[in-house]
Amino acid sequence: MKKAEEPKVGEKLYHIRIEKGSIPRFVFLPGDPDRVKKFAESWETSQLVAQEREYLTYKGKYSGVDLACTSTGIGSGAIAIAIEELLRVGADTLIRTGTTGAMNDEVQIGDLIISLGAFRADGATRAYAPLGYPAVANYEVVSALIEAAETVGVGYWTGLTYSTDSFYLGQGRPGYGGFTNGFSSKIVDTLRGLKIINMEMESSTLFTLSSIYGVRAGAIFAAIANRSSGDFTPNAGVDKMIKVSNEAVKILSEWDNLKQAKGKGHFFPSLLK
Numbered sequence: 001m002k003k004a005e006e007p008k009v010g011e012k013l014y015h016i017r018i019e020k021g022s023i024p025r026f027v028f029l030p031g032d033p034d035r036v037k038k039f040a041e042s043w044e045t046s047q048l049v050a051q052e053r054e055y056l057t058y059k060g061k062y063s064g065v066d067l068a069c070t071s072t073g074i075g076s077g078a079i080a081i082a083i084e085e086l087l088r089v090g091a092d093t094l095i096r097t098g099t100t101g102a103m104n105d106e107v108q109i110g111d112l113i114i115s116l117g118a119f120r121a122d123g124a125t126r127a128y129a130p131l132g133y134p135a136v137a138n139y140e141v142v143s144a145l146i147e148a149a150e151t152v153g154v155g156y157w158t159g160l161t162y163s164t165d166s167f168y169l170g171q172g173r174p175g176y177g178g179f180t181n182g183f184s185s186k187i188v189d190t191l192r193g194l195k196i197i198n199m200e201m202e203s204s205t206l207f208t209l210s211s212i213y214g215v216r217a218g219a220i221f222a223a224i225a226n227r228s229s230g231d232f233t234p235n236a237g238v239d240k241m242i243k244v245s246n247e248a249v250k251i252l253s254e255w256d257n258l259k260q261a262k263g264k265g266h267f268f269p270s271l272l273k
C-alpha cells in the first residue's frame with residue numbers, strides 16, 4: 001500500500017494515532033473528548049491510548065469486559081475517519097453515545113433515545129454508497145441497549161434519527177444574523193411529520209459504513225435540546241447514557257459468548273433459555 005493511501009505515523013494510523021491490536025473490539029463513539037474522560041472514570045480500570053486533534057481514546061475494563069472510547073468530533077467527515085481507522089486497529093462493535101435534539105415535546109430534556117436507523121442527510125456517505133442504501137443500526141446492538149436501559153431502570157425512546165452535517169440551517173435553526181432560506185425553516189415540521197424522533201450529526205455515517213464493512217453499530221443519545229418546546233440543557237442525561245452504554249457492552253459480550261458456546265452466528269431470545 002502506498003503511504004499516501006494508508007497514512008501512518010510509524011505504525012500508528014495517522015488521525016487516531018493508534019496501532020493495530022492496541023484497542024478492544026467494543027468502542028464507544030461520543031463526539032466530545034470530555035465525554036471520553038467521563039466514560040473512562042465510570043470504568044473499573046482505564047488508560048489513555050492516544051490523543052490527536054478531536055480524536056481522544058481511552059481503553060479500560062467494565063464488569064471484566066475490555067472496551068474503549070474514542071471521540072469523533074462533529075459531523076460525518078470526522079466520524080468517517082474515526083470509523084475507518086478504528087476498524088483497521090481492531091474495533092468491530094461501535095456504539096455512538098451522543099447528544100441530540102428531540103423533535104417532539106413528549107421527549108423530555110435528559111431522556112434517552114436509542115436509534116433504529118438514520119436518514120442520510122450527511123455528506124460523507126455519498127462517497128460510499130448511493131442514497132438508496134439504508135443506514136440501519138445492528139439489531140443486536142439495539143437489543144442490548146434496550147436490555148441495558150431496562151436493567152439500569154431508566155426510561156428510553158426508540159425511533160428514526162435524522163443525521164445532517166449542518167447544526168444550524170440543516171436542523172432548522174437560523175444562521176448568522178437570522179439568515180434562513182426557503183427550505184431550512186420547513187425542516188423540523190417535515191421531519192416530525194415523517195415520525196423522525198431526533199436530529200444529530202453522525203449516526204447515518206456510522207450505520208452506513210458499518211453495514212458496508214460488516215461490523216456492528218448502534219447509537220444512543222441524551223436529548224439536550226427539544227425542538228418543539230425550544231428547551232436546551234447542555235449535558236442533560238449524559239451520566240445516565242454512560243451507565244446504559246457500559247451495561248449494553250456487558251450484555252453484548254455475554255450474548256457473544258453464548259453465540260459462540262452454542263455455535264450460532266446471530267443472537268436470538270431463545271438462546272438465553
Ligand code: URA
Pocket residue numbers: 099100101102167171199200201224225
Ligand atoms: N446535537 C445536534 O446535532 N443537535 C441538537 O439539537 C443537539 C445536539
